[in-house]
Every structure is written in C-alpha cells, then in structure tokens.
Amino acid sequence: xxxxxxxxxxxxxxxxxxxxxxxxxxxxxxxxxxxxxxxxxxxxxxxxxxxxxxxxxxxxxxxxxxxxxxxxxxxxxxxxxxxxxxxxxxxxxxxxxxxxxxxxxxxxxxxxxxxxxxxxxxxxxxxxxxxxxxxxxxxxxxxxxxxxxxxxxxxxxxxxxxxxxxxxxxxxxxxxxxxxxxxxxxxxxxxxxxxxxxxxxxxxxxxxxxxxxxxxxxxxxxxxxxxxxxxxxxxxxxxxxxxxxxxxxxxxxxxxxxxxxxxxxxxxxxxxxxxxxxxxxxxxxxxxxxxxxxxxxxxxxxxxxxxxxxxxxxxxxxxxxxxxxxxxxxxxxxxxxxxxxxxxxxxxxxxxxxxxxxxxxxxxxxxxxxxxxxxxxxxxxxxxxxxxxxxxxxxxxxxxxxxxxxxxxxxxxxxxxxxxxxxxxxxxxxxxxxxxxxxxxxxxxxxxxxxxxxxxxxxxxxxxxxxxxxxxxxxxxxxxxxxxxxxxxxxxxxxxxxxxxxxxxxxxxxxxxxxxxxxxxxxxxxxxxxxxxxxxxxxxxxxxxxxxxxxxxxxxxxxxxxxxxxxxxxxxxxxxxxxxxxxxxxxxxxxxxxxxxxxxxxxxxxxxxxxxxxxxxxxxxxxxxxxxxxxxxxxxxxxxxxxxxxxxxxxxxxxxxxxxxxxxxxxxxxxxxxxxxxxxxxxxxxxxxxxxxxxxxxxxxxxxxxxxxxxxxxxxxxxxxxxxxxxxxxxxxxxxxxxxxxxxxxxxxxxxxxxxxxxxxxxxxxxxxxxxxxxxxxxxxxxxxxx
Numbered sequence: 001x002x003x004x005x006x007x008x009x010x011x012x013x014x015x016x017x018x019x020x021x022x023x024x025x026x027x028x029x030x031x032x033x034x035x036x037x038x039x040x041x042x043x044x045x046x047x048x049x050x051x052x053x054x055x056x057x058x059x060x061x062x063x064x065x066x067x068x069x070x071x072x073x074x075x076x077x078x079x080x081x082x083x084x085x086x087x088x089x090x091x092x093x094x095x096x097x098x099x100x101x102x103x104x105x106x107x108x109x110x111x112x113x114x115x116x117x118x119x120x121x122x123x124x125x126x127x128x129x130x131x132x133x134x135x136x137x138x139x140x141x142x143x144x145x146x147x148x149x150x151x152x153x154x155x156x157x158x159x160x161x162x163x164x165x166x167x168x169x170x171x172x173x174x175x176x177x178x179x180x181x182x183x184x185x186x187x188x189x190x191x192x193x194x195x196x197x198x199x200x201x202x203x204x205x206x207x208x209x210x211x212x213x214x215x216x217x218x219x220x221x222x223x224x225x226x227x228x229x230x231x232x233x234x235x236x237x238x239x240x241x242x243x244x245x246x247x248x249x250x251x252x253x254x255x256x257x258x259x260x261x262x263x264x265x266x267x268x269x270x271x272x273x274x275x276x277x278x279x280x281x282x283x284x285x286x287x288x289x290x291x292x293x294x295x296x297x298x299x300x301x302x303x304x305x306x307x308x309x310x311x312x313x314x315x316x317x318x319x320x321x322x323x324x325x326x327x328x329x330x331x332x333x334x335x336x337x338x339x340x341x342x343x344x345x346x347x348x349x350x351x352x353x354x355x356x357x358x359x360x361x362x363x364x365x366x367x368x369x370x371x372x373x374x375x376x377x378x379x380x381x382x383x384x385x386x387x388x389x390x391x392x393x394x395x396x397x398x399x400x401x402x403x404x405x406x407x408x409x410x411x412x413x414x415x416x417x418x419x420x421x422x423x424x425x426x427x428x429x430x431x432x433x434x435x436x437x438x439x440x441x442x443x444x445x446x447x448x449x450x451x452x453x454x455x456x457x458x459x460x461x462x463x464x465x466x467x468x469x470x471x472x473x474x475x476x477x478x479x480x481x482x483x484x485x486x487x488x489x490x491x492x493x494x495x496x497x498x499x500x501x502x503x504x505x506x507x508x509x510x511x512x513x514x515x516x517x518x519x520x521x522x523x524x525x526x527x528x529x530x531x532x533x534x535x536x537x538x539x540x541x542x543x544x545x546x547x548x549x550x551x552x553x554x555x556x557x558x559x560x561x562x563x564x565x566x567x568x569x570x571x572x573x574x575x576x577x578x579x580x581x582x583x584x585x586x587x588x589x590x591x592x593x594x595x596x597x598x599x600x601x602x603x604x605x606x607x608x609x610x611x612x613x614x615x616x617x618x619x620x621x622x623x624x625x626x627x628x629x630x631x632x633x634x635x636x637x638x639x640x641x642x643x644x645x646x647x648x649x650x651x652x653x654x655x656x657x658x659x660x661x662x663x664x665x666x667x668x669x670x671x672x673x674x675x676x677x678x679x680x681x682x683x684x685x686x687x688x689x690x691x692x693x694x695x696x697x698x699x700x701x702x703x704x705x706x707x708x709x710x711x712x713x714x715x716x717x718x719x720x721x722x723x724x725x726x727x728x729x730x731x732x733x734x735x736x737x738x739x740x741x742x743x744x745x746x747x748x749x750x751x752x753x754x755x756x757x758x759x760x761x762x763x764x765x766x767x768x769x770x771x772x773x774x775x776x777x778x779x780x781x782x783x784x785x786x787x
Contacts, residue, residue, distance in 0.1 A: 017685065018300045019336075021678045025293035026340030028671060029286075030379060031347040035355065036286040037375055038363045040279050046186045046261035050128045052220060055091075056257040057227070059083075059217045059234075060266060063250035065515050068595060070250065071265035074213035077201075079234075079252070080120075082241070087233045089225040094122045095215040096189075097200060098270050100611045101462050103640055105168040106156045110641045112462065116193035118200045126220045127189070133163055134178020145196040146174040152192045153179050169195070170464075170610055185362050188261045188272045210242040219254065227254050247511045264741070275741075278661065285668045288428045292672055294387040295421045296679030297333070326392040333388025337380050359660055419719055422683065425676045426723035426760055427730075432672050434731035434756035436665040438748070442739070443662045445746035446655045452587035453494070454530035457619065458647040459626065461633070463489060463612040465640035471522070471614070472605055474636050478616060481628045486528040486617040491520035491604070493613050494529070494589040495650060501574035503553075503600055505561050514560035516573065516598035520612075522605050526552075526584060528617045536567040536582035539603045547603040552582035557598035573600050591654050592744040615647070622646075673760075677767040680716070684768040688712065688775045695775050705777060712772040713765060720764055724757040731756070 047053055059079060061072040080093035097118040104113045123129070124136035131139070132150060139147050146167060153162045153176075162176045174195060183190050201207045207214070221230065231253055238245055238252065245252075255263070264275035348365055356362055366372060467474050475487045492498050497517060504513025525531075526538050534555065539547050551573065558566050566580045578600075586596045618625040626644060633642045688695075695708055703711075732748060739745045 018682055021300060021682045022293075022297050022336050023340050023343065025296045025675050025678065026337050026383065027343040027347060028675065029290040029293035030337075030341050030344035030383070031351065032286045032289050032668070032671065033379055034344065034348055034365075034372075034375070035351065035363065036282055038365060039361055040283065041371070042186060042361070042363060043262060043274060043276075043279055047188055047257050049184055049186065050126075050257070052126065052128075053257050055221045055223060055225070056126055057219050057221060057254035058257065058260060059219065060253055060255045061213070061245075061250055062253055063248065065248065065250075072213065073216045073266050073271075075215065075217055075252065076210050076212055077207040077215045078210055078241075079238070080215075080217040080219070082237055083219065083234055086237045087230055089222055089230050089233075091220045091222050092122050092125055093217055093219050094120045094126050095197060095217045097197070097215045099193075099195065102170050102610060103464055104156075106165070109156060110639075111155075112641060112643050113192065116191045116195065118195045118197050120197045123194065126218055129183065130181050132179045132181060133161075136178070139178035140194060140196040141198070142175075142177075143196055143199045143202060144172065144174050145177045145199075147178040147180060147194040148176060149180055149192045150182055174199075190272050210238075211244045218257070230254065248515075275657075277738075277741075281738075282664065282668070285432065285665075285672075288432065289668065289672050289675065290383065292425050292428060292675045292679070294383060295425050296675060296682070297336070297387045298390060299421050299679055300682045326389075329392035330384065330388040333392075334380070334384045337384050337387070341376065341380055359664075419715075422680065422716075422719050423723045423726075425679060426720050426764065427727045429669075429672050429676045430723055430727035430756050430760045431731045431734070432665070432669040433759060434727065434753050435734060436662070436669040437752045437756060438731075438735045438746075439658070439662045439665050439738075441749075441752065442742070442746050443655065443658045445744075446592050446658060446742075447652060449588070449592065449744065451589070452531065452585055453589065454617075455647045455651050457617060457622075458529070459616045459618065459622070459629070459644050460493065460647055460650075461614045461616070461629070461642075461644050463608045463614050464610070465637050467614075467637050467640075468608045468610075468612070469606055470636065471608060474614075474632065475522075477632045477636065478629060481625065481632070483618050483620040483625045484616055484629075485619060486524050487614065488525040488528040489522040489604075489608060489612055489614050490525060491518075491609055492611045493650070494647070495591075495654060496611075497590065497597075500597075500600075503557060503561060503571060503573045503598065505563055505569065505571045508561070510572070510575075513572075514557070514598050516557050516560075516600045518573070519599055519601045520604040520609075521601055522603070525601075525615075528615050529587075531587055532585045534583050534585050536580070538582055539601075549577075549579060550581040550603070551578040552584060552601040553580055554584050554596070554599040554601075555586045556596045557600060558583055560598050578602075588744070593742055595743040673763060677763055680764055680767050681770075684712075684716070684772070688772065692775065692778075695778070705773070708775065709769065709772040712775065713768055716764055716768050717761065720757075720761050724760070727756070728753045 050056065058073065059075050061070065061075060063070045077095060077097075080095050084090050084093045099114065099116045099118065101112050101114045104111050119140065121138065121140040123140065124131070131147075134147065139145065146169075148156075148162065148167075156162070156167065157165060162179060165176050166173045167176065168174075234252055255266075260266070261272065262274055262276035262279070264273070264277070266273070352363055352365055463471060471489055475489075478484050478487045498519055500515055500517045502510040502513045503516040504510050521539070523539055523541060526533060533552075536552070538552070539550075543550075551571070553561075553563075553566065553571075561571065563569055563571075563580070566583055569580050571578050571580060582601075584601070588596065590597070616625075616629065629644070630642050633640075691712070695703075695712075698708060698711075731753065735748055739748075
C-alpha cells in the first residue's frame with residue numbers, strides 16, 4: 001500500500017493539472033454532500049426530541065371548498081376535549097390558540113409580543129418542553145396564568161425571580177407561574193410564552209361552538225392505537241353534535257407529529273414548516289455535483305491513459321495479475337479521495353458559518369458524532385468504487401503487447417467512455433442552468449406581478465389601546481401631516497386571512513354558498529390601497545348608518561354565488577342579511593401559492609379588534625413621515641409602544657423561501673459549471689497533446705488557425721448539442737412539477753432553455769478554445785518533434 005501511495009505522489013508530480021482537478025472536484029463534491037446530509041438529517045429530525053413523539057398526532061381537516069382542495073389545521077375548540085372523553089384510545093389532548101400582536105407591560109416597560117399561545121395545562125404531558133422553574137402539572141391550570149421562556153424572563157425581569165410577578169397583557173394582568181428552557185430549533189412549535197386556555201374559555205363564546213375553526217389540536221394516543229379506528233370514532237362524535245362539516249364535505253384525520261414539519265400542504269406562517277420536496281431537489285443537485293467530480297476523474301484517467309500504458313503492459317508481462325492491477329488503480333483512486341476528504345473537512349468548517357448566516361440553517365458539524373464518520377466513510381467508499389472501478393477494469397483488460405506499442409484498437413475504447421461521460425456532465429450542468437434561470441424568473445414574477453392593489457409607500461401600524469375606540473380622531477390628526485395622503489384601517493393585515501363563513505343569495509341555502517373571508521374595513525380602504533371599484537360604490541360618510549347593513553364583494557365572491565347585476569341585491573353572510581353596494585376587482589393580497597378566495601367587505605370605524613391594523617399612504621421621505629406619525633401616536637396613545645412596518649417589505653418576506661431556493665440553485669449551478677469546465681479543460685489538454693503531430697502535419701500542408709481550432713472544437717460542440725437535446729425535456733418536466741406549488745406562475749419560455757444551451761456552449765468553447773488556439777498557433781516544427 002505504501003508503494004501505491006508513493007506511485008500516486010510521483011504521478012501527481014508528473015501531472016499536477018490532472019491531480020489538482022481531481023482533488024478540487026472531489027473535495028467540493030464531498031463538502032457539498034456533507035453539508036446537504038447535515039441539512040437533511042436536521043430536517044427529518046424535527047420534533048423527535050419528545051419522548052412520546054411516535055404517539056402524538058395533530059388533527060387536520062381535509063376536503064374541498066369552492067372547488068379547491070382544503071388542507072387546514074384550525075379546528076373547533078371543542079373537538080380535542082370531546083374526543084378525549086369519547087374515544088378510549090386517546091390519552092389526552094392539548095389545544096393552541098395563537099396570540100396576535102399584543103402589548104406586554106411590566107414596570108414601565110412595554111413591548112409588542114406575538115410569539116405565543118393560549119394553551120391547555122396538558123401541554124407538558126404531551127410535549128417535552130422542560131421547565132426551569134415552576135410545576136408542569138399546574139402552571140397553566142388557573143385563569144390568567146403565564147409561562148415564559150428564559151430569554152423573556154431576562155427581558156422583563158433581568159436576573160430577578162419572575163415567579164408570582166404580574167405582566168399586563170392588553171390591559172389584563174397575568175401571573176408568571178413558570179419559566180421554560182428555550183425551545184429547540186428542531187421544533188415546529190416555536191414560542192416565547194404560553195397563556196392559560198382557561199382564561200380564553202371564560203371570555204370567548206366561540207370556545208363552546210362546534211362550528212368555528214379556532215385552534216390547532218394535538219392528541220396523545222395510547223401505544224399501538226389504530227389510527228383508522230380513531231378517525232372513524234372522531235367523525236361519529238362530530239356528526240352527533242353538528243352537521244356543518246359533513247354538509248361542507250370536510251373530514252378530519254390524524255397527522256403524525258414527525259411528519260408535520262415537512263408537509264407543505266399545511267402551510268401556516270405561525271408554525272415552523274418546510275417542504276420535503278426541497279430536500280429531494282437539493283439531494284439530487286448535490287449528487288449531480290458529486291457525479292460530475294467522478295466523471296472528471298474517469299475522463300482524465302482515460303484521456304491520459306496512454307502515459308500509463310507502458311507501465312501497465314510491463315507489469316502484466318512481469319506476471320502481475322489483473323486483480324492486483326485493479327487493486328492498484330482503485331487504491332490510487334482512494335488516495336485521491338482521502339486527500340480530497342481532508343480538504344473537504346476544512347471547506348465544511350469554513351463554509352458552515354457563512355451558510356448559517358445566509359440561510360439560517362443552524363447546522364452542526366460535530367466530529368464526535370459517530371453518524372458523521374459513518375457517512376464520511378460511506379461517501380469515500382462509494383465514490384472510490386464508482387470513480388475507480390470502471391477505469392481499473394478497463395485498463396487492466398487490455399493486451400500488454402498493444403499497450404507497449406501504444407496503439408490501442410478503437411473498439412477497446414468504448415464510445416461511452418470517450419464521449420458519453422462528457423455528455424452526462426453537460427446534461428447535468430444544463431438541467432441545473434435551465435432550472436436556475438427558471439426559478440429566478442418565477443421569483444421575479446412573484447415579486448413583480450400586478451396584484452390589483454398598491455403596496456408601495458404604505459406604512460402600517462397596530463391599532464392598540466385608546467386607538468381601538470378613537471381611531472377616527474387619530475386618522476384626522478394624521479391627515480394633517482403634509483406627506484400623508486390617505487389613512488384607513490382593516491381588521492387584520494392584508495396578507496393574513498381573516499375569519500369567514502358561508503355567503504349565499506336569495507334562493508340558495510348556506511350549504512350551496514361558498515365560504516368567504518370577512519374583511520372589516522373603514523372609510524378610504526380601497527382608496528388607500530388603490531383597489532379598483534368595478535361596480536357600485538365604496539363605503540362613504542355620505543350614507544351614514546346605511547354602511548352598517550351593506551357589503552362590498554370581490555369578483556370571486558360574485559362568480560361563486562352566481563349573482564347577476566349584483567348592485568342592490570340581497571345576500572346572507574354568517575346568517576346576517578346584507579345588501580351589495582359595491583364590487584371590487586379581485587386583488588392578490590395573499591401568497592401566490594394560493595388562489596383568490598371570495599371576500600365580503602363590511603364597514604367598521606370604531607371598536608377595533610386587537611389584530612386590527614392602520615394603513616397610511618405617504619409620499620416623500622419615509623423617515624420624516626414616520627417621525628411625524630410617532631409624535632401624533634405619543635400624543636394620543638402615550639401608554640402603548642409605537643411600532644410600524646412597510647407593507648412592501650412584508651409582502652416580499654412572503655417569498656423568502658423562493659428567494660433562498662433561487663440563491664441555492666445559483667450557487668450549486670455555478671459549482672457544477674466550474675467543475676464541468678475544469679474537467680473539460682483537462683480533457684481538452686490531453687486531446688490536444690494526443691493530436692500534436694497531426695496538427696503539425698496539417699499546418700505544414702496549409703491548414704489555417706481557424707480550421708485547426710474548428711477541427712479540435714467540433715467534437716466538444718457535438719457533445720454539448722447532444723446534452724442539450726436530453727436536458728431540455730428533463731428540465732421542462734422538472735419545472736412543470738415545481739410550478740404545481742403555485743396558483744399563479746410564470747410561463748415556461750423557450751428562451752430559458754435556449755439561453756441555458758447557449759451559456760453552456762459558450763462556457764465550454766471558452767474553456768477548450770484556449771487549448772485549441774495554443775495548438776493551432778504552435779510552430780509546426782515543434783509539433784512534429786513532440787513526443
């Protein structure tokens with residue numbers, strides 16, 4: 001083995017370019033594999049730190065509403081407790097009700113907090129969120145109890161003991177009963193505080209209702225419980241208490257805790273979720289990069305095998321067995337890979353902090369983890385066998401006489417070995433290149449599509465404290481600011497889905513009507529957001545109390561109900577009679593992953609809910625406008641903290657996942673192209689060396705520089721053209737599948753595939769043309785003397 005190592009080092013000194021290309025390719029490939037492996041391991045390990053995770057399930061809702069598939073996690077609050085009573089296989093349940101942006105006050109401090117839940121006292125029986133202080137059996141039993149995280153305790157109480165202290169939340173006191181450790185990163189449930197569900201139950205009539213989706217609910221089942229049987233019993237309990245969900249065609253199923261994080265169907269901005277399809281995509285991408293590295297090794301080995309022919313031929317004449325030659329070549333491959341692996345470890349260590357900072361992946365490369373070394377060893381073995389076995393079998397099979405003469409029959413060099421591997425390299429590169437161009441195009445489409453409303457130069461603020469009743473006065477003061485053009489309010493942020501219910505017209509039943517989103521808005525809402533009224537009127541002070549009995553519908557609601565000439569027509573929404581006075585064009589305020597939902601706009605001017613938001617349209621310098629708004633806020637509403645956001649930034653954040661995916665594709669595609677070109681550069685160098693005398697003879701016979709370059713380049717162009725033919729349909733199919741995630745999508749333009757082909761061809765020609773030009777401009781006398 002030592003002799004093989006020495007031989008490998010000698011060969012690397014004689015052929016430093018080939019050695020460097022192989023080491024760089026393998027090092028980058030191994031580093032990419034490890035980083036993606038760490039990521040996949042972290043993604044599939046979500047929520048598995050709970051000791052009962054195999055027996056914890058979430059109740060989810062399936063069905064069709066408005067002819068669209070429904071995957072919902074919000075269910076009626078009574079389901080969990082009633083199922084626990086009626087179904088013996090259920091050990092216990094816990095409900096979560098998200099706390100929206102709320103003002104927390106303690107000892108002259110005031111902050112907005114929105115990362116928390118109302119929940120049942122049973123939470124610590126189902127989930128392993130350890131308490132640092134407090135009793136997990138009773139900490140959330142009493143009304144007006146709050147359990148906080150360690151970081152939140154430090155934020156409000158510094159190093160003092162928080163137990164027994166009172167935090168004021170939206171004007172109501174809550175007693176701190178416990179402190180928990182920070183929630184692990186690999187939990188889909190993330191929160192800073194928990195409030196007792198008993199508080200909410202005593203205040204809210206909806207928690208005694210079978211027909212309103214308010215909470216998400218988890219069940220702890222007994223060991224070996226049969227899921228199908230439990231789902232059937234759950235459905236029976238529902239049917240005994242309400243017919244609404246059966247009438248709507250909705251059913252309820254159990255989703256394992258370990259599958260929640262990677263199930264993209266149940267997208268919820270309040271929970272930490274991902275998409276398992278992204279894991280499959282980037283696993284393929286990294287394996288493709290590794291395959292390119294292996295192909296580089298095989299191509300370079302085959303390209304330079306004439307320099308090894310005499311060595312192998314002499315060894316075979318001296319009695320070397322084929323198996324010993326195979327062992328030698330595979331060992332040389334493993335030496336290359338081990339050297340590359342050592343460099344890969346350094347690359348991983350250097351790149352992980354950058355990756356974590358850019359993509360927030362929180363990956364840990366722990367060399368004491370046996371799984372790391374198992375994966376490490378497995379990767380080296382697989383690459384070594386794949387990259388080394390085929391060249392070893394090929395070279396060891398040749399006849400020694402032919403090898404010593406240096407004249408190998410063409411038939412012993414398979415077409416696949418000569419050309420096919422380069423075609424595969426550029427096939428992979430062009431698929432990645434086309435995919436990268438298209439993902440970037442879809443991202444730009446999402447961010448630039450006309451949405452039907454204006455999101456630029458709009459600030460929004462929470463409507464809190466005294467403003468909930470005195471919003472009209474606040475609005476009047478804001479309109480006195482010269483750069484403020486319009487002010488309005490809505491019951492929630494435009495990107496957030498509000499409550500809803502069935503809407504129907506005369507001659508229909510509520511079961512026949514579509515479900516619609518309810519949107520409470522004040523005067524000037526449509527004006528502020530530049531939403532076009534396509535028929536009728538907006539809410540106006542000219543009509544006084546008439547605004548309270550009317551509604552405005554979006555076009556989707558009109559179409560779903562089937563109203564003709566809707567202005568002045570009577571509809572029913574949540575069993576309340578309304579008259580349609582206006583119709584707006586459909587606006588895309590939510591994620592473009594989803595289709596437009598029917599919307600019913602109702603008027604409200606005061607008594608705003610805690611989730612309500614004020615929208616302010618401005619011109620000119622934002623900082624100056626914000627400063628003026630803050631002064632008015634502090635004058636009218638001094639007890640509440642001032643906070644603001646820009647609507648366009650919030651909308652842009654909705655597509656942060658697509659932005660990260662586009663960036664990752666650019667990175668991996670760049671790596672793949674660089675590695676392919678390195679391999680192509682090495683192969684072209686050896687091809688030119690093989691044909692040096694031929695080029696000299698052609699030049700002596702009058703061949704021009706351009707003709708020689710065309711001669712050397714034509715094979716590479718042919719290989720890339722074949723790769724393009726295979727890559728285009730594969731990339732087209734892959735992008736079609738990816739676009740299924742979006743209700744609104746860009747077109748699969750032909751120019752994307754053409755550009756991918758042109759870019760790949762251009763990069764390849766630049767790579768090989770340097771060698772071709774050097775060979776074509778070389779003195780033919782030197783070429784004829786070349787050995």
